[in-house]
Amino acid sequence: MYRDIAAKLINGIQDGQFEIKLPTEAQLMEMYHASRNTIRKAIDLVYQQGLLRRVQGSGYFITSIQLQHKTVVNLSARGLFSDNMHPRQLVSKVLTFDTIKSDYDLSKQMGVPQDSELYRVIRLRYWHEQLYCLEKAYYLKSVVPYLSTEAVNTSIWDFLNEAYGLGVANSDDYLSLTNLSEEDASLMQLGHGDTYLALDSCNYYKNNGLLDFSHTVFVYPDLALYFHTTNLANN
Structure with missing residues (x-):
């Protein structure tokens, strides 16, 4: 509660x-x-x-x-509240929603056997009618047996919590600068090779079970990153 x-x-x-x-x-x-x-x-x-x-x-x-700061990505909010790392009221445009089997590269990124069944969600997300990010997410069907179209168009995390009681207990996050691939540039109508900030995340639910892997490219102007640390020795 x-x-x-x-x-x-x-x-x-x-x-x-x-x-x-x-x-x-x-x-x-x-x-x-x-x-x-x-x-x-x-x-x-x-x-x-x-x-x-x-x-x-x-x-x-x-x-x-x-x-x-109204354009803050709060990286401290990763894990317990995945949706809260983004600004509120994002609008999603779903480009791809299907089921696939993981290839060699995706299996290696996720640490799962090759040919694992996955839900694949690729969507553009907008804030104040301006492109905020491109998100590619992959959910293990062994953990999420059903994912609704409505959830993909609104909040996947709300759906997972309500339908399965799933929340993110912890996550591994990797920030990097990425040069847009030809595919990603085409999806966002930006320049091939342009440099933007990318976040690769593996989210885990209780008992350290993998829930999903996502690759997000942030393109919103003047975006700020925020991370909070606590010195446990002083608490």
Whole structure:
């Protein structure tokens, strides 16, 4: 339950519902009909994403990075809340949605046997009517036996959570600069060989089972990257 509340708090921060600070623990307990312990665990998860700063005796304030930058990719939000690393209200244009068997290269990237059955989703994503990214994602059918067209057009992660109770427990992420292949350039109507930021991710659910692999190329102008770290020795 606390993970659901944490996701709602993150959405509230991103949507401007909480602009300066979070409500008090007592107010959040009333809002979400939850115990103090549940609320505290939810707040801790949001804090780990770098969206809050703790002020002794005053509560939790929204971090300035969240307020000042509207084109932030919050890499700290990888894992527990995969959708929350992107800006809210992205619009998807699905280019490919089918089932394939993994070839040698894809099997190696995912660490799965060759010819594993996968859902393949290739989509362009737009923010404020401008191209935000190209996303190629591959979901193991052994873990996700059914993926709906509606989910692919809206939020795959919401569907996985509601249909299968699947969430991302942790992820391996690799950031790099990539030169657009001829295929990717054609899909985005950009220049072949142009350089953009790419994120390759393997997402894992509980017990470290692989859920999916994705390759995302970000092309939105003035995009900022944010990553929050916590010094555990000082906690």
